[in-house]
Amino acid sequence: MDIIEYRTYCLSFPGVTEGFPFDEQTLVFKVKGKMFSATDVDTFELVNVKCDPVKAIDLRERYSFVIPGYHMNKKHWNSIKMDEAVPDHLLKEWISDSYRLVVDKLPKKTQKELQQL
Template sequence: MNIIEYRKYCLSFPGAEEGFPFDEDTLVFKIKGKIFSITDVDSFELVNVKCDPVKAINLREKYPFVIPGYHMNKKHWNSIKMDHSVPEDLLKQWISDSYQLVVAKLPKKTQEELKSL
């Protein structure tokens, strides 16, 4: 997956928005103001995704390209090293899981609104 495909996939989720709230290099994807994925647009070396804490540890043990979230809460975030060994279907699943984790923490009314988009 390249940066263009990554961006397109992140924006495919209902209500997803992109921005550069930190600097001109850090591309952030949010749902209702809550981050679900981050990357550096220049290097595209890492993709940060939110993850269930137990699953996060299991993924780090299983895949050498999954590490604790860089500049993020290491308990709840993983960083995926974007080398050529990352299967696209896994990356998409982890981005989707991240989005779903964030949506699950939103108010029920907001969750219902997102379902109708």
């Protein structure tokens, strides 16, 4: 997956916005103001995704390209090293999981609004 495919996939979810809240290089994807993924637009070296803490550890043990979240809470975030051969279906699964984790923490009313989009 390249950065254009990554961006397109992240934007395919209901209610997603993109922006550069930290600096001019870090592209962040949010749902209702809550971040679920980020990457460096200049290098596309790492993709950060939110992850269930138990699953995060399992993924780090199973895949050499999954590491604790760079500049993130390492309990809840993983970084995927894009310089290795990361299967697209896995990256998409992890992005989807990240989006769902964030949506599940939103108020029920907001969740229903997203379902209608």
